[in-house]
Amino acid sequence: MRKTIRFAGPAAALVSILCGLCPAAPASAGDSAPRLAYTAVDPSVFVDDGVVRGWVARFDEARVREHAWRLWAAITAPSGQAISVVDARGRRTSAPAAVFETWFDEFEVFHTEPAAAAGCAGPCDRAHRLHRPRQAPDGGAGDVVSYNKYSAEFAEFVDRNHYWGEQTLIDRNAAFDREKTPLAQRFLAGAPPHAIMLKPVYWIVKADRPTLMPVWKGPGLAVDGTTNATTPVPSTWTAFVVVDPTGRAKPGDPQTLDVATPQGPKRMTAANAPIVGLDRFYWFPLSDQDVRFLAAGNVFTVGGVALGDLEAGDLALLVGMHVTTDELVDDWTWQTFWWRPEPVAEARRFVEPPFDSYELATAYWMVGPDGAPRVAYNPYLEAIDAGSIFLDPAMLGVKSNCMSCHHAAAFPTLNRDPNQATMLDGSYFALGRVTGTEPWFAGRTKTSFMWGMIMQNQCVGVGAAPSSVFCKLR
Numbered sequence: 001m002r003k004t005i006r007f008a009g010p011a012a013a014l015v016s017i018l019c020g021l022c023p024a025a026p027a028s029a030g031d032s033a034p035r036l037a038y039t040a041v042d043p044s045v046f047v048d049d050g051v052v053r054g055w056v057a058r059f060d061e062a063r064v065r066e067h068a069w070r071l072w073a074a075i076t077a078p079s080g081q082a083i084s085v086v087d088a089r090g091r092r093t094s095a096p097a098a099v100f101e102t103w104f105d106e107f108e109v110f111h112t113e114p115a116a117a118a119g120c121a122g123p124c125d126r127a128h129r130l131h132r133p134r135q136a137p138d139g140g141a142g143d144v145v146s147y148n149k150y151s152a153e154f155a156e157f158v159d160r161n162h163y164w165g166e167q168t169l170i171d172r173n174a175a176f177d178r179e180k181t182p183l184a185q186r187f188l189a190g191a192p193p194h195a196i197m198l199k200p201v202y203w204i205v206k207a208d209r210p211t212l213m214p215v216w217k218g219p220g221l222a223v224d225g226t227t228n229a230t231t232p233v234p235s236t237w238t239a240f241v242v243v244d245p246t247g248r249a250k251p252g253d254p255q256t257l258d259v260a261t262p263q264g265p266k267r268m269t270a271a272n273a274p275i276v277g278l279d280r281f282y283w284f285p286l287s288d289q290d291v292r293f294l295a296a297g298n299v300f301t302v303g304g305v306a307l308g309d310l311e312a313g314d315l316a317l318l319v320g321m322h323v324t325t326d327e328l329v330d331d332w333t334w335q336t337f338w339w340r341p342e343p344v345a346e347a348r349r350f351v352e353p354p355f356d357s358y359e360l361a362t363a364y365w366m367v368g369p370d371g372a373p374r375v376a377y378n379p380y381l382e383a384i385d386a387g388s389i390f391l392d393p394a395m396l397g398v399k400s401n402c403m404s405c406h407h408a409a410a411f412p413t414l415n416r417d418p419n420q421a422t423m424l425d426g427s428y429f430a431l432g433r434v435t436g437t438e439p440w441f442a443g444r445t446k447t448s449f450m451w452g453m454i455m456q457n458q459c460v461g462v463g464a465a466p467s468s469v470f471c472k473l474r
Helices: 049-058 061-075 152-161 166-178 288-298 345-349 402-406 451-455
Strands: 078-086 092-098 196-205 211-215 239-243 255-261 264-270 283-285 315-325 333-339 358-362
Touching: 049 061, 061 315, 061 333, 061 345, 061 358, 078 283, 092 283, 152 196, 196 211, 211 255, 239 255, 315 402, 333 402, 345 358
Parallel strands: none
Antiparallel strands: 078 092, 196 315, 211 239, 255 264, 283 315, 315 333, 333 358
């Protein structure tokens, strides 16, 4: 799915898709998914800085949520293209591709490559480069896979400012030191209007059988239906649905799943879990390249499926997404979505199925009108966060706020570790107001609220995998 970007004018017109007009190869087992042509989001969805600031000043929850749903509708709109692969048995499986699916991943935008692994260097050049979510203390749990997606406006911004090279950040940081720049002013230039950053999250199921899948019970962000209320990752959830791509599941059929508990894995049987079909999800079929990329060391298990059991044609179900848009002069909008079994009544004004089966939380402010910190997180992403990843080890992902966390983003991370699995340790901030003048910003450069820029740059040479040595600022 990799694309090459050519920038010479307005971003949407500057995207060149390699081999976009190449003739299609004959279908055969192991075919990779075709490259998708970049599709821009409908620009009418964006609003002016002053409008968003007015909502924030009034704590206008209704307007903020309405805007978040409109953004969700815009990025999930049909691109007019499909992801089509040949499965391990020679059968073709296709699914419509949403607008966001055509965008650029973090490796394309920041000119880096995933760590090379045997069997998946060149042969995976068109894979969805899915990996474990990187905001977890150990680099991610084994329940879900994700990657970042960026609009062309964001990609052009990174390219123009050379934010794909660690040296750019080192030089900017050194200049701030030389000039004795006050903490409040130690920040990179912001992204252009209408730039978008996303983090889609997927649960993977087998295509040839019903699968018992745990679901966040809620309601909303209330922590319930889990064996671990402190770090309620999906493997601890005790509410389930049966995802049935085959149409063969019957009510009352027992399904089993190992659930993580403080005492170890516990086999649970669900005989009356609701049965849901693929029509309730946005999904795509995994290609042979996708499977080989995952198996090359980027994850170890996905949703309890052993990597050795994955094969072309198995299915990636969208279960969550962070959505961030640059519609303010010096900030972003922050909203996050996660899947639930029942359609969301509020969503139906804005989106068609299956995108009305995703719940919403917004973080347009860090502290509410009553002075209490606002909680807004994604159960599929932040539930694992606890302990050493935070500046204060007592902080928790289930008591966090997207805006607070991203306002703490600065280069280098406090531990200056080049290892992507651990470089964030001690740098995250969960909840409450972040002003940009806190003492832990000393000697660092704020990256316009972007952790992804740090993850792709800290001790990473251009076109190189992360360094294995301790990072020291040069």
